[in-house]
Amino acid sequence: MPPPLTLVILAAGRSTRFGRLKQLAPVGPGGAALLDYALYDGVLAGFTRFVLVIQKALRPDFDAHLRPAIAAGLDIRFAYQQITHPGLVDDPPPDRTRPWGTGHAVLTAGEHIDGPFAICNADDFYGREAYAALAHAMRSPRPQEATGSQVSITERKVNMSFTVGYPLSATLSDSGGVSRGICEVDEAGTLLRLTEGLELRRVDAHVHGRDVAGRPIDVPADTPVCTNLWGFTPGILPPLRDLFTQFLATGPGLDREFYLSEAMNELIATGRARCKVLPTPALWLGVTFPGDHAGVAESLQKLVESKVYPVRLWDAPPQPSPPD
Secondary structure (H helix, E strand, C coil), rough: CCCCCCEEEEECCCCCCCCCCHHHHHHCCCCCCHHHHHHHHHHHHCCCCEEECCHHHHHHHHHCCCCCHHHCCECCCCECCCCCCCECCCCCCCCCCCCHHHHHHCCCCCCCCCCCCEEEEEEEECCHHHHHHHHHHHHCCECCCCCCCECCHCCCCCCEEEEEEEEHHCCCCCCCCEEEEEEECCCEEEEEEEEEEEEEEECCCCEEEEEECCEEEEEEEECCEEEEEEECCCHHHHHHHHHHHHHCCCCCCCCCCCCCCHHHHHHHHCCCCCEEEEEECCEEEEEECHHHHHHHHHHHHHHHCCCCCCCCCCCCCCCCCCCC
16 A cells, blocks of 8 residues: 655744734634645545644644544644754754744654655645645656656655745735745756745835845746645655754754755755646635735635535535546
């Protein structure tokens, strides 16, 4: 039997700009959170295991919220992202309160991963087509390489990975600056470089912001970006852990974070990973600021009215399509 296809959902953020726990904030017409749509679309795409990376203190809130999904038969597990993490972070700075970032969050889920796995954010809506495209690429025994040759994942010495690319303009907020992974892609769709862009805002036909080092960013609004929807094999975890160890050795202090996007950029640049950017027509929605809520709710209402989703997601559990 092949290993399960696992979806790791990052839900340990502090929601400082949103003002409350947005991972569980009701936004769908039936009271569903964006997390619920990720689970629902994940089931339809063929994911059979779901790992939520959360703050340990919030486990009761997630247990209560996810009771209908668990009753519907979903295999939901939890991993805890903590400042001190045995085997990962043994001696953090004494006054550190900020989480270690998305790359560390992925590592905390490692004990639940024994096959291909995807990563997504709990507070983003990626669209059903995006999950389906990612699952298809991850299940394929001979994914297409940038060179045009076809080589089995098990035959490679580098880690093959995938990310779903959206046009930057489709992922911005009218309420403030956002963070996105800015992609540089070749003609074959291979990711050449990924830059973590912070405080990104539209300015006419361009988007301005800064990178993690504070350098200015100015890119066209249609630049493809990664919004943290990734597909990996378990082989990515050891080199990711090595990079995290190196990150800690630099003395990150109280504020610096270990971004998954920056780590992947390093692995790609050093030949330890290769990544294909999967284009998608899917609708992307996100709630970064309170002002984003109304627009996202309106979009979800339209999807429900179009029968893409039921009003109450778990009253009739979704049935996954057979793998193609």
